[in-house]
Amino acid sequence: MIFQRKYERALNRAREIRGESPSALTDASLGDQLEKGDVPAMIISALLVIVPVALVALVAVSLLGVFFIVR
Structure with missing residues (x-):
C-alpha cells in the first residue's frame, strides 16, 4: 500500500481521540x-x-392501462 504508514498513523490518532467506546x-x-x-x-x-x-402502485398501473386502452 502506498500510504501505509500515514494510514496507520491516522487510525492510531483516531483511536486515541475516540478513546474507549461504551x-x-x-x-x-x-x-x-x-x-x-x-x-x-x-x-x-x-x-x-x-x-x-x-395497492397504490397497482391502482396506478391499472389506471395507466385503462387510460391507454380506452383513449
Whole structure:
C-alpha cells in the first residue's frame, strides 16, 4: 500500500481521540435479544407499510392501462 504508514498513523490518532467506546455499543448480543411479541409486531408493521404502497402502485398501473386502452 502506498500510504501505509500515514494510514496507520491516522487510525492510531483516531483511536486515541475516540478513546474507549461504551460497552453497549460494542456488545453484539444486545441487538439479538427480542421480546415475546416483537416478531408479530414487526410483521404487522411491515404489512401496514408494504400493503398500502403495493395497492397504490397497482391502482396506478391499472389506471395507466385503462387510460391507454380506452383513449
